[in-house]
Amino acid sequence: MFLVGLTGGIASGKSSVIQVFQQLGCAVIDVDIIARHVVQPGYPAHRRIVEAFGTEVLLENGDINRKVLGDLIFNQPDRRQLLNAITHPEIRKEMMKETFKYFLRGYRYVILDIPLLFETKKLLKYMKHTVVVYCDRDTQLVRLMRRNSLNREDAEARINAQLPLTDKARMARHVLDNSGEWSITKRQVILLHAELERSLEYLPLRLGVLTGLAGIAGLLYLLLRYLLPYP
Numbered sequence: 001m002f003l004v005g006l007t008g009g010i011a012s013g014k015s016s017v018i019q020v021f022q023q024l025g026c027a028v029i030d031v032d033i034i035a036r037h038v039v040q041p042g043y044p045a046h047r048r049i050v051e052a053f054g055t056e057v058l059l060e061n062g063d064i065n066r067k068v069l070g071d072l073i074f075n076q077p078d079r080r081q082l083l084n085a086i087t088h089p090e091i092r093k094e095m096m097k098e099t100f101k102y103f104l105r106g107y108r109y110v111i112l113d114i115p116l117l118f119e120t121k122k123l124l125k126y127m128k129h130t131v132v133v134y135c136d137r138d139t140q141l142v143r144l145m146r147r148n149s150l151n152r153e154d155a156e157a158r159i160n161a162q163l164p165l166t167d168k169a170r171m172a173r174h175v176l177d178n179s180g181e182w183s184i185t186k187r188q189v190i191l192l193h194a195e196l197e198r199s200l201e202y203l204p205l206r207l208g209v210l211t212g213l214a215g216i217a218g219l220l221y222l223l224l225r226y227l228l229p230y231p
Contacts, residue, residue, distance in 0.1 A: 001103045003110055003126050004196065007117040008133035009165045010158055011144035013178035013185065017133045018113055020189040027102040027110045029095060031123075038090040039064045045090045052082055088122060095123075109196050118171050119163050129196065132172035134165050135179040 006021075008014030022028055038045045041062040049057065049064060057069045073080040095112065102110045114123055117130065124130070135143070137159070144155045169175045174192055178185040 001099075001107055001109060002128035002199075003099065003112055004129045004131060005114050005117045005123060005127035006111050006131045006133070007114055007168060007172075009135075009140065009162050009168070011140050011147055012133045012135050012165060013143075014113070014133040016182070017176055017178070017185065017189055018111070020186055021111055021193065024190065024193050026193060027105075027107045028113060029098050029110060030113045031091065031095065032113070032115060034091050034094045034098070035087065038087060038094055043090070045087050048086045049083070052086065053079075084122075092123075108199070118168050129174060130172045131174045131176060131192070132165065132168045133176050133178055134169045135177070137165070139179045140165065 006014070006018065008017070018028055037043075039049060040046060046064065049069070053069060053072055057065055057072065059065045069083070073083055099110050109128075111131075112123070112127070117123065117127075140159060141152070141155055144150060144158065145152060148155070150158070176185060176188045176192065
């Protein structure tokens with residue numbers, strides 16, 4: 001099994017593309033959901049965040065107040081780096097757990113929905129394929145203004161706060177162009193899924209795991225023969 005990192009930009013249509021992959025029966029892991037999960041009360045990251053940033057980052061119910069925490073690390077690289085050092089290892093562990101579940105169920109590939117895939121680059125090394133849901137800037141602007149009821153200035157500010165989609169498209173292995181009709185985008189998704197399903201890149205890992213399991217079984221057999229008395 002191999003991993004496919006999927007990203008996009010605000011109002012590029014990434015959520016709609018993910019829905020198509022899911023309808024096709026693909027395994028999808030939302031890294032944002034994992035990031036929220038690992039900082040819940042009772043988890044190691046939650047405790048370490050409170051130790052590092054104080055109880056002021058807590059809501060009344062004990063959950064992390066994401067807005068307050070975000071304000072604390074805003075324009076403070078040291079504090080942001082500290083938060084990342086706390087959360088990223090836990091996110092990776094949970095991500096690998098979820099991935100392994102899909103591996104055991106026989107999936108050939110797993111899609112990871114990672115909004116900041118190219119910005120942080122932390123997870124890029126784990127991705128066999130990278131996919132960007134792209135649309136041209138004018139289309140992105142119109143969609144964002146309509147979807148969020150924003151004026152042009154506010155919409156442009158939100159788009160400018162992100163890495164440009166043109167830059168992401170240059171770095172990605174696959175680009176799904178969602179600038180036009182949705183039916184065209186959907187066909188691109190279906191074709192990419194077929195390409196990934198045909199790929200044999202999942203075989204080395206699966207064969208390696210099976211070989212390892214066979215080796216362990218052989219050692220257990222020899223150990224039992226050595227320990228158990230002959231009849």
